Amino acid sequence: MAPTAGLVVDIIDLPQQVGSIKNIHLEIPAPADLGAEMIGAREGSPLVLDAELTSLDNGVLVRGHADVHLTGQCVRCLRDLEDDTTISFDELYFTPEAARAQAAEGDEEADELFILGESTLDLEPALRDALVLALPFQPLCREDCAGLCPQCGERLDDLPADHHHEQLDPRWSALASLLPDGADTDAADSEAAGSAVDDEEAQR
Incomplete structure (x- = not known):
């Protein structure tokens, strides 16, 4: 230099x-x-x-x-x-x-x-x-900074205390990704849940 x-x-x-x-x-x-x-x-x-x-x-x-x-x-x-x-x-x-x-x-x-x-x-x-x-090795805006929400990326300090995101059952997340845009995801969840019940009954 x-x-x-x-x-x-x-x-x-x-x-x-x-x-x-x-x-x-x-x-x-x-x-x-x-x-x-x-x-x-x-x-x-x-x-x-x-x-x-x-x-x-x-x-x-x-x-x-x-x-x-x-x-x-x-x-x-x-x-x-x-x-x-x-x-x-x-x-x-x-x-x-x-x-x-x-x-x-x-x-x-x-x-x-x-x-x-x-x-x-x-x-x-x-x-x-x-x-x-x-200089600080890891600079912080304040010591107790809460960081970012891992789901939406917003600052947790700017969000309400009860901020959260609905977590879908990961077993059906792959099926949800196959739905066309605008599809009724609630209906898909209901269908998936019904399939799970049918599978359990069939195994009895």
């Missing part, structure tokens, strides 16, 4: 002396696919990010937080969700040399380290990781 230009910050003016600090403030549109499948930041929605960059021997420590507007769907009833949230993140961005040293030492996670550019730092991967971890 190509870096989002607004989240790539210039660090050429951050002194390499350990402990040197640079503060940044960004107000940009959210990049695409920021979040999880059922909930996340819609592309182009407002994203406000503040971070403190601190020089270290082996890279730059980033401590930041971002205000994000979330949209999504309840996994039970598919109701639209909207929420504003703030996520925080602390990440160490390694110099290429330090990352190679980690790999040479047998660090199995060396390939997943955040790496500094020659004069830039891309905040997007740290932001994405932090947001995914902060």
